Structures are given as C-alpha cells and as structure tokens.
Amino acid sequence: ETGVTQSPTHLIKTRGQQVTLRCSSQSGHNTVSWYQQALGQGPQFIFQYYREEENGRGNFPPRFSGLQFPNYSSELNVNALELDDSALYLCASRHMGGGPSDNEQFFGPGTRLTVL
Amino acid sequence: EDKVVQSPLSLVVHEGDTVTLNCSYEVTNFRSLLWYKQEKKAPTFLFMLTSSGIEKKSGRLSSILDKKELFSILNITATQTGDSAVYLCAVANNFNKFYFGSGTKLNVKP
Numbered sequence: 001e002t003g004v005t006q007s008p009t010h011l012i013k014t015r016g017q018q019v020t021l022r023c024s025s026q027s028g029h030n031t032v033s034w035y036q037q038a039l040g041q042g043p044q045f046i047f048q049y050y051r052e053e054e055n056g057r058g059n060f061p062p063r064f065s066g067l068q069f070p071n072y073s074s075e076l077n078v079n080a081l082e083l084d085d086s087a088l089y090l091c092a093s094r095h096m097g098g099g100p101s102d103n104e105q106f107f108g109p110g111t112r113l114t115v116l
Numbered sequence: 117e118d119k120v121v122q123s124p125l126s127l128v129v130h131e132g133d134t135v136t137l138n139c140s141y142e143v144t145n146f147r148s149l150l151w152y153k154q155e156k157k158a159p160t161f162l163f164m165l166t167s168s169g170i171e172k173k174s175g176r177l178s179s180i181l182d183k184k185e186l187f188s189i190l191n192i193t194a195t196q197t198g199d200s201a202v203y204l205c206a207v208a209n210n211f212n213k214f215y216f217g218s219g220t221k222l223n224v225k226p
Contacts, residue, residue: 042216
C-alpha cells in the first residue's frame with residue numbers, strides 16, 4: 001500500500017449537487033494529481049497541483065476545481081454534477097524536485113462517485 | 117492529439133504462460149513511460165522507462181521502451197493467477213501531464 005489516502009471511499013449524489021473529494025499525499029511528496037476513471041477505461045488526467053498552485057490541466061470543464069494545502073493534501077471539487085461524472089476518482093502524489101524519479105507517482109485507493 | 121493505445125484489450129492465458137502487453141503512444145514532449153497494475157482500485161507502480169533499449173526487470177516482469185518506434189512492451193513470464201489484473205500504460209510529458217491507455221485486462225486461469 002502507498003501512503004496516499006482518499007476520502008470518502010464511496011459517495012452517492014444527485015444531479016446538480018456539488019461534491020468535495022479529499023486526498024492526503026504520501027509523506028515527502030509535494031505534487032498531487034487527480035484523475036477520473038470511468039468503468040473499463042484508463043484514468044483521465046483532470047489537473048495537478050504543485051506547491052499549492054495548479055500547474056497542469058486536462059480537458060475538463062471549469063466546474064472541476066481543486067485546492068492544495070500547505071501540508072500538500074488536496075481537494076477536488078465538482079459543481080453542478082452530471083450523470084457522466086459517475087466514476088472512480090483517483091489522486092496520485094509524487095515528489096517533483098527535478099530528479100529522475102519525478103514521474104514516479106503513487107495512487108490512492110480512490111473515491112467511487114455515483115451521480116443519480 | 118496526444119494518445120496512448122494499448123493492445124490487446126483483454127487476454128486470457130493459463131498459469132505458466134508468457135504474455136506480452138503492448139503500448140504505443142503519440143505524445144509530444146515525451147518525458148517518460150510508466151506501467152501500472154490495477155487490481156481493484158489503486159493502480160500500483162511497476163516500471164518507469166525513459167531511455168530506449170534499456171530493459172527494466174522485476175522478478176517475472178520486464179519492460180522495454182523504443183522511443184524511435186514509440187512503443188513499449190511489458191512481458192510477464194511464468195504467469196500466476198495473482199497476475200490477473202488490468203495493466204495500464206501511461207506517458208508523461210514535459211509539462212506534467214500524464215496520458216493513460218485504456219488498459220489490458222489479463223486473466224490468468226489455473
């Protein structure tokens with residue numbers, strides 16, 4: 001198991017609601033990335049936070065937003081939920097310091113979001 | 117458009133067989149290619165490859181990257197039922213974006 005934790009494990013929401021998912025990064029890691037994984041698909045990159053700033057974003061609308069805190073934990077917020085937002089949301093942490101292991105990221109167990 | 121394509125999509129083998137999983141990519145500003153194993157939820161890290169032609173090995177698993185032909189393979193020898201999982205390939209670019217393939221679902225039968 002990695003040291004990356006996520007909460008909650010499962011969540012059920014209705015269309016139009018808002019949701020906040022949380023991620024605690026592995027000790028020593030300063031970068032957190034969020035992914036959406038639909039059933040039978042690979043993870044899709046949502047965005048990445050490095051030192052509390054977003055520094056990379058995939059093709060997701062602005063209603064997907066995030067935060068990173070001084071302890072490097074992170075939140076993913078999704079507003080105006082749609083049925084297609086139902087998926088496994090994964091966060092991954094790594095340490096970016098310009099070294100060869102910069103891209104070795106470690107995943108948390110994920111949050112299963114169901115939108116009804 | 118940047119993309120990662122894995123093949124086959126699924127594979128059924130018997131214990132003891134050797135399998136080869138394929139990953140091809142078209143990603144500008146390539147930085148590295150990573151392989152993950154996903155059993156239930158969290159993908160677990162297997163290998164990271166940045167240079168062509170250098171094989172990485174871990175027990176029965178090995179992987180190699182060809183940056184000229186833009187592909188990588190993951191080999192698993194003497195497969196066991198515990199190898200059953202989805203194997204994901206991801207490519208990281210120089211701008212901190214990771215592109216994942218859809219995965220290869222491997223089923224190893226006793």
